[in-house]
Amino acid sequence: MYRYDQFDRDFVDARVAQFRDQVERRVSGELSEDNFKPIRLQNGVYLQLHAYMLRVAVPYGTLNSAQMRMLAHIARKYDRGYGHFTTRQNIQYNWPTLSDIPDILEDLASVEMHAIQTSGNCIRNVTADHFAGAAGDEVADPRPYAEILRQWSTVHPEFLFLPRKFKIAVVGSDKDRAAMQFHDIGLQVRRNDEGQLGLRVFVGGGMGRTPMIAKLVRDFLPEADVLAYCEAILRVYNTYGRRDNKYKARIKILVHETGIDVLRKDIEAEFERIRGGVLDLPQADRDDIAAYFAEPDFEQLPAQSETFETAIAGDKSFARWAAQNVHAHKRDGYGIVTIAIKGTGEAPGDATDAQMEVMADLGERYSFDELRVSHEQNVVLPHVKLDDLPAVYAALLEAELAASNAGLITDMIACPGLDYCALATARSIPVAQELSQRFADLDRQKEIGELKLKISGCINACGHHHAGNIGILGLDRRGVENYQITLGGSGDETAAVGEIVGPGFGAEEIGDAVETLVATYLGLRLTDDETFLQAYRRVGAAPFKAALYPAKEAA
Numbered sequence: 001m002y003r004y005d006q007f008d009r010d011f012v013d014a015r016v017a018q019f020r021d022q023v024e025r026r027v028s029g030e031l032s033e034d035n036f037k038p039i040r041l042q043n044g045v046y047l048q049l050h051a052y053m054l055r056v057a058v059p060y061g062t063l064n065s066a067q068m069r070m071l072a073h074i075a076r077k078y079d080r081g082y083g084h085f086t087t088r089q090n091i092q093y094n095w096p097t098l099s100d101i102p103d104i105l106e107d108l109a110s111v112e113m114h115a116i117q118t119s120g121n122c123i124r125n126v127t128a129d130h131f132a133g134a135a136g137d138e139v140a141d142p143r144p145y146a147e148i149l150r151q152w153s154t155v156h157p158e159f160l161f162l163p164r165k166f167k168i169a170v171v172g173s174d175k176d177r178a179a180m181q182f183h184d185i186g187l188q189v190r191r192n193d194e195g196q197l198g199l200r201v202f203v204g205g206g207m208g209r210t211p212m213i214a215k216l217v218r219d220f221l222p223e224a225d226v227l228a229y230c231e232a233i234l235r236v237y238n239t240y241g242r243r244d245n246k247y248k249a250r251i252k253i254l255v256h257e258t259g260i261d262v263l264r265k266d267i268e269a270e271f272e273r274i275r276g277g278v279l280d281l282p283q284a285d286r287d288d289i290a291a292y293f294a295e296p297d298f299e300q301l302p303a304q305s306e307t308f309e310t311a312i313a314g315d316k317s318f319a320r321w322a323a324q325n326v327h328a329h330k331r332d333g334y335g336i337v338t339i340a341i342k343g344t345g346e347a348p349g350d351a352t353d354a355q356m357e358v359m360a361d362l363g364e365r366y367s368f369d370e371l372r373v374s375h376e377q378n379v380v381l382p383h384v385k386l387d388d389l390p391a392v393y394a395a396l397l398e399a400e401l402a403a404s405n406a407g408l409i410t411d412m413i414a415c416p417g418l419d420y421c422a423l424a425t426a427r428s429i430p431v432a433q434e435l436s437q438r439f440a441d442l443d444r445q446k447e448i449g450e451l452k453l454k455i456s457g458c459i460n461a462c463g464h465h466h467a468g469n470i471g472i473l474g475l476d477r478r479g480v481e482n483y484q485i486t487l488g489g490s491g492d493e494t495a496a497v498g499e500i501v502g503p504g505f506g507a508e509e510i511g512d513a514v515e516t517l518v519a520t521y522l523g524l525r526l527t528d529d530e531t532f533l534q535a536y537r538r539v540g541a542a543p544f545k546a547a548l549y550p551a552k553e554a555a
Contacts, residue, residue: 301333417457426474
């Protein structure tokens with residue numbers, strides 16, 4: 001895990017002091033809200049429906065136990081006892097008072113955290129695969145590249161006021177666990193035919209009102225050139241990206257209107273012009289960064305654990321949790337644990353201060369003092385011995401964090417929606433709560449199998465509904481909440497934008513509509529192993545539309 005050097009500490013401390021002065025001037029009335037807005041956005045502070053909201057950066061989703069405990073402390077002291085883990089691997093607090101935020105930032109700085117560039121038209125928090133460094137299928141750990149990009153992009157003077165916000169994701173395997181192709185820049189670590197490490201580069205993905213899948217712009221980029229190539233992309237975007245219409249200002253629109261072939265020529269020309277010099281990444285520097293992400297001191301363990309197998313045989317609930325929430329690790333005798341922050345009837349991604357304390361303790365004791373935040377609003381313990389899994393499960397069960405639903409229908413994504421967000425047009429949380437209660441039965445969830453359900457409260461798509469196998473978008477129809485359904489979306493390596501299936505449903509109808517979709521899928525799948533997405537891709541939208549709108553189909 002990357003640790004601050006003296007420059008980092010001095011920089012963040014100075015930024016906190018500067019913002020403290022700016023907040024005091026805002027509270028006194030010396031600064032108007034219009035003048036204060038760009039300042040607060042640069043420090044992760046939003047003004048929502050009822051209060052200010054603070055979004056804290058968790059770079060590439062990695063944090064240690066001390067940092068998780070600090071997040072718990074902030075929730076307890078400055079908020080209402082909880083925090084909300086987001087789809088950009090960050091955490092946000094919905095109820096801080098403005099005058100307290102400088103103290104929060106000072107507390108964060110004490111554990112090497114901050115809120116810089118978690119908002120505004122800049123390069124946002126760089127995200128990565130939450131299984132990085134633990135998954136057996138990765139070519140290389142993507143986090144060193146994410147850290148290099150974080151250092152390069154932080155207060156980059158040329159890219160602080162882009163046409164619109166800009167998002168980068170890095171994955172280290174053929175399996176995309178970071179929705180990379182829905183990012184402005186997506187980077188995939190790979191080796192060329194000579195065995196050299198480099199990156200495949202995608203550009204122009206995004207969600208929002210105009211969802212698009214990123215286009216491949218470079219099949220292999222030597223790793224030494226990652227900064228120069230990303231800078232070339234940003235410069236081209238900053239030059240040609242539209243500023244006359246914020247809805248058409250993302251790089252995805254530039255890619256769409258210009259064409260990837262034309263844009264590739266511009267990027268390559270700029271890359272050739274600026275490569276080398278300070279943007280060159282010498283091997284020694286790459287090695288220094290990679291050293292921060294060296295493997296933990298793993299023990300040499302057998303592939304099988306008698307303790308683990310005995311617990312599975314003797315405890316049905318533990319066996320169910322282990323089968324669903326424990327994933328294969330690259331080292332024998334270890335597993336990757338997904339803590340699903342999706343209790344029945346709870347808001348997805350919300351964790352209490354007490355739950356964060358428990359997760360911090362588990363990370364420190366059982367996972368080499370390391371935790372991850374996933375873009376699916378869960379928390380991951382990346383390196384847990386199989387022998388320790390029964391103890392981890394017992395602690396999670398006591399903390400009401402032992403939901404055995406990772407990857408199932410109740411492991412849904414949902415944005416805060418109209419309960420908090422000033423941009424939202426409908427509520428997301430009540431819909432998520434109702435659906436989690438409808439499908440709470442674990443046997444039923446297991447029968448349904450893998451299904452990505454994602455809910456957004458407006459067209460900005462913070463709930464990633466475009467990438468949901470079942471996506472739900474809340475809209476305002478003449479003052480009434482109306483929920484539009486999309487089907488067939490995917491945020492993995494087979495990325496796809498969901499298809500709108502027809503007219504929306506009222507708040508009292510959307511639960512029944514999802515039930516209908518699930519029943520239709522169960523009735524048409526060929527085998528018990530065929531997932532919802534596989535079935536949808538095989539048969540198309542027609543049978544689902546017929547089930548949702550029987551009167552229309554009959555007519």
